[in-house]
Amino acid sequence: MPVVGLARQAMRQARTRTMAFVYLFALYAYVQPVGYRGAYPTQTDRHRFATAFAGNTGLRLLYGQPHDVVAVGGYTAWRVGGVLAIAVGLFGVFASVRALRTEEDSGRTELVLTGTVSRASVVAAALAASVSGVAALWLAEFAGFLLGGVPAGGSAYLALATAAVGLVFVGVGALASQLASTGRGALEVGSSAFCLLLLLRILADTVPGAEWVRWLTPLGWAELLRPFAHPQPYVLVLPAAFAAAMCIVAVRVAVGRDIGVGLVSRGNRADPRTRLLSSPVAQALRDQRGALASWIGAVAVFSFLLGVIAHGISSSDLPARTRRQLLKIGAGSVETPTGYLAFLFLFLVLVLSTFACSRIADAARDETEQRLQTLLAQPVSRVAWLGGRAALAAISVVALALTAGVATWAGARTGGVHVGLGQLLEAALNAVPAAVLFLGIVTLAYALTSRGGVALGYAAVIIAFLWNVVGSLFSPPRWVLDLTPFAHVGLVPTQAVRGVAVAVMIVIGVVAAAVAIGVFRHRDVL
Amino acid sequence: MEAIHTAGLTKHYGRTVALDSLDLSVRPGEVYGFLGPNGAGKTTTIRLLLGLHRPTAGRARIFGIDAWRDPVRAHRRVAYVAGEPALWPALTAGETLEFLAQLHGGTDTAYRATLVARFELDLRGKVRALSKGNRQKVQLIAALATRADVLLLDEPTSGLDPLMEAVFRDCALQAKQRGQTIFLSSHILSEVEALCDRVGILQAGRLIDQGTLAELRHLRAPTVELTFSGSVPDVRCPPGARVVGTAGNVLRLEVTGNPAAAIAAYADCPVTGVVSREPTLEEIFLRHYSGTGPSVVTRPERERQPSRGG
Numbered sequence: 001m002p003v004v005g006l007a008r009q010a011m012r013q014a015r016t017r018t019m020a021f022v023y024l025f026a027l028y029a030y031v032q033p034v035g036y037r038g039a040y041p042t043q044t045d046r047h048r049f050a051t052a053f054a055g056n057t058g059l060r061l062l063y064g065q066p067h068d069v070v071a072v073g074g075y076t077a078w079r080v081g082g083v084l085a086i087a088v089g090l091f092g093v094f095a096s097v098r099a100l101r102t103e104e105d106s107g108r109t110e111l112v113l114t115g116t117v118s119r120a121s122v123v124a125a126a127l128a129a130s131v132s133g134v135a136a137l138w139l140a141e142f143a144g145f146l147l148g149g150v151p152a153g154g155s156a157y158l159a160l161a162t163a164a165v166g167l168v169f170v171g172v173g174a175l176a177s178q179l180a181s182t183g184r185g186a187l188e189v190g191s192s193a194f195c196l197l198l199l200l201r202i203l204a205d206t207v208p209g210a211e212w213v214r215w216l217t218p219l220g221w222a223e224l225l226r227p228f229a230h231p232q233p234y235v236l237v238l239p240a241a242f243a244a245a246m247c248i249v250a251v252r253v254a255v256g257r258d259i260g261v262g263l264v265s266r267g268n269r270a271d272p273r274t275r276l277l278s279s280p281v282a283q284a285l286r287d288q289r290g291a292l293a294s295w296i297g298a299v300a301v302f303s304f305l306l307g308v309i310a311h312g313i314s315s316s317d318l319p320a321r322t323r324r325q326l327l328k329i330g331a332g333s334v335e336t337p338t339g340y341l342a343f344l345f346l347f348l349v350l351v352l353s354t355f356a357c358s359r360i361a362d363a364a365r366d367e368t369e370q371r372l373q374t375l376l377a378q379p380v381s382r383v384a385w386l387g388g389r390a391a392l393a394a395i396s397v398v399a400l401a402l403t404a405g406v407a408t409w410a411g412a413r414t415g416g417v418h419v420g421l422g423q424l425l426e427a428a429l430n431a432v433p434a435a436v437l438f439l440g441i442v443t444l445a446y447a448l449t450s451r452g453g454v455a456l457g458y459a460a461v462i463i464a465f466l467w468n469v470v471g472s473l474f475s476p477p478r479w480v481l482d483l484t485p486f487a488h489v490g491l492v493p494t495q496a497v498r499g500v501a502v503a504v505m506i507v508i509g510v511v512a513a514a515v516a517i518g519v520f521r522h523r524d525v526l
Numbered sequence: 527m528e529a530i531h532t533a534g535l536t537k538h539y540g541r542t543v544a545l546d547s548l549d550l551s552v553r554p555g556e557v558y559g560f561l562g563p564n565g566a567g568k569t570t571t572i573r574l575l576l577g578l579h580r581p582t583a584g585r586a587r588i589f590g591i592d593a594w595r596d597p598v599r600a601h602r603r604v605a606y607v608a609g610e611p612a613l614w615p616a617l618t619a620g621e622t623l624e625f626l627a628q629l630h631g632g633t634d635t636a637y638r639a640t641l642v643a644r645f646e647l648d649l650r651g652k653v654r655a656l657s658k659g660n661r662q663k664v665q666l667i668a669a670l671a672t673r674a675d676v677l678l679l680d681e682p683t684s685g686l687d688p689l690m691e692a693v694f695r696d697c698a699l700q701a702k703q704r705g706q707t708i709f710l711s712s713h714i715l716s717e718v719e720a721l722c723d724r725v726g727i728l729q730a731g732r733l734i735d736q737g738t739l740a741e742l743r744h745l746r747a748p749t750v751e752l753t754f755s756g757s758v759p760d761v762r763c764p765p766g767a768r769v770v771g772t773a774g775n776v777l778r779l780e781v782t783g784n785p786a787a788a789i790a791a792y793a794d795c796p797v798t799g800v801v802s803r804e805p806t807l808e809e810i811f812l813r814h815y816s817g818t819g820p821s822v823v824t825r826p827e828r829e830r831q832p833s834r835g836g
Contacts, residue, residue: 182615182654267652268651268652268654268655269618269648269650269651269652269655270618270650270652271650272618272620272621272624272649272650273621274621274624277621277624277625277628278628279628279629280629283614283625287614287616369612370608370610370612371612371613371614373573373578373608373612374606374608374611374612374613374626374665375629376576376578376597377576377578377601377604377606377608377678378601378626378629378630379597379598379599379601379602379629379630379631380598380601380629381597381598382597522580523580524573524578524579524580525578525579
């Protein structure tokens with residue numbers, strides 16, 4: 001069966017990514033119910049918790065609409081379902097774009113098609129591999145819940161509500177792969193669609209009267225399935241139908257078009273434009289313009305929206321006990337609009353750090369695709385190349401942070417929250433040092449291992465973030481929590497900038513980058 | 527000072543010995559052909575010369591400069607053409623030439639325009655849509671237009687059509703006349719025969735032979751072809767000769783001893799034609815890689831797989 005063989009091969013290629021997500025899903029699903037029982041042992045605790053959160057717009061925005069959070073199941077569904085639905089959505093887009101368009105882009109699909117396999121089977125095999133990745137995540141999440149002591153039936157259903165989102169985004173990725181001609185282009189199309197659908201879910205969860213919008217987005221369907229609180233399993237028809245429809249359309253388009261070309265194909269001829277060709281770094285900037293614009297655009301839109309929503313945060317005085325409970329879930333200051341904005345900038349750290357990793361990933365690709373040899377055979381020093389790419393990444397991080405600051409301020413003003421532009425710019429820049437730290441780490445990881453190093457960098461960012469979010473549920477000793485850089489980011493503007501922490505993070509980042517450049521000078525270039 | 531000089535140059539990749547104590551020297555203005563089968567270590571040698579990989583032992587110098595220690599200074603005097611062109615997919619051919627010229631410096635733009643015309647390169651095409659041959663042309667034009675002192679060419683004509691191969695030979699000869707040094711790694715023998723002053727033969731990481739074409743020809747006995755009016759007669763092969771093939775009424779002999787004795791053996795047969803010729807480089811090459819030396823397949827060169835998608 002050639003299809004089975006092809007699907008296996010595709011799964012093998014995606015193995016590292018899939019396994020990373022599997023561990024993440026299992027761990028996250030296990031930790032939340034266990035932590036909840038530890039933090040809120042009695043029914044009274046849980047009621048108090050529920051009333052504090054029932055109307056908190058800020059938390060709804062992040063985790064979605066809560067149902068029945070006084071029970072372990074309901075709480076787990078709320079805390080885990082929303083976050084993992086986002087993760088599985090991104091996973092779906094990546095999985096199918098990599099299996100379809102990136103393969104085609106590399107010329108391997110063409111090779112396979114010269115054999116005795118039909119076009120439809122090649123696409124079907126890629127989709128089967130992506131869907132099996134989503135199935136693995138379903139299993140991982142289910143297993144995590146079971147180990148965490150959540151009832152089996154509800155666990156399976158909750159994990160299914162998450163996985164259904166993944167299926168839809170496998171379809172989205174498959175369609176994007178038909179539209180764009182390159183892997184990079186398809187990822188841009190797919191992730192833009194994802195951002196749009198996430199925005200719709202956020203609107204539905206936070207704007208009064210907009211609940212119906214939930215029906216328009218797969219991320220909303222996951223909420224409408226209502227695991228543990230009046231389940232509505234018939235909603236599953238929606239993701240199933242849409243995923244199937246998109247996959248079928250993708251197959252039909254793929255069968256009818258030229259190999260290597262997308263439906264929306266940019267021309268292959270152009271008049272020369274000689275700007276930004278003076279150095280390797282200038283050329284890298286030229287090459288990344290599209291990606292940078294997408295990141296800046298997405299950050300601007302989300303920041304603006306989050307700024308607008310800040311207005312809805314309850315500013316009534318909360319009792320001290322509730323405040324302590326808020327602290328327990330790592331959302332200590334979300335009771336005022338400004339506090340809520342400060343809390344959001346913690347997510348900006350995550351975004352900037354991930355972005356920094358993606359810039360070094362771009363540089364690493366120059367090496368794995370052998371362009372770096374072409375470059376370094378010229379009178380170009382390795383120090384200038386890697387140092388330049390790291391510096392370009394750092395400058396881009398600052399630009400992205402400033403965008404977030406300005407857009408959040410504009411949003412907050414639009415929503416009627418009185419907060420100064422200076423305050424929010426300071427808050428945004430306060431997110432930069434941790435990103436610089438991770439930039440240094442990912443550069444070092446890349447210098448040490450050209451293949452796979454960047455993946456380690458991404459892993460470091462995600463583990464450090466989850467450490468911060470989840471760790472506090474277990475009330476571990478202070479130093480355990482302090483291991484993650486996220487714990488040292490001051491909640492500006494509510495708190496002051498932590499000068500020492502900022503300096504330490506920047507120094508570690510710069511030193512790591514300097515060591516990276518030293519290591520890179522002395523290794524073989526692929 | 528020698529244009530290219532290596533002494534005891536050795537490279538191990540893990541337990542694989544890619545290059546084993548290579549001693550080479552190429553004089554300025556010389557065209558040196560570097561021959562060997564796939565995986566012999568030709569590309570490894572070039573990477574070590576460029577300082578892209580670090581020698582396990584020994585040293586490599588270009589005009590006395592160690593490219594591992596001081597790559598920028600060494601590369602100013604070098605232009606490199608990779609066997610597998612790896613360029614930037616989003617740039618057009620023209621933009622790529624401009625970019626490479628900016629990086630190298632000292633490009634002769636008038637000569638570049640001539641080269642573009644001679645190679646019939648379409649400057650407006652995006653690299654992602656170019657065929658391998660066209661990407662190869664981009665590299666060649668960029669390298670030749672620098673007028674660098676040393677041209678390091680790694681299988682430069684792979685992907686080119688025969689017409690373009692001829693253009694390349696022409697341009698390489700011009701470079702030679704201008705006094706540029708050319709290091710040409712290849713397994714296309716006619717190309718090496720046409721261009722090179724000296725040839726080195728690499729096998730499994732070792733230089734197994736080196737010399738001018740005239741010197742290497744002595745390694746191989748001349749071939750004598752006898753044509754008979756009827757079928758090839760059943761005559762016992764004389765000492766000092768060996769039958770290498772028969773085709774119709776033609777007998778091909780490899781003569782290692784006295785040619786007179788060999789021909790005398792057939793004196794009574796109805797010979798209608800005698801042709802004697804020098805061995806081609808191809809024949810020398812085949813002899814070096816079949817039989818005598820160590821097995822060719824034992825030490826494969828590191829795999830180079832272009833994966834544009836990433």
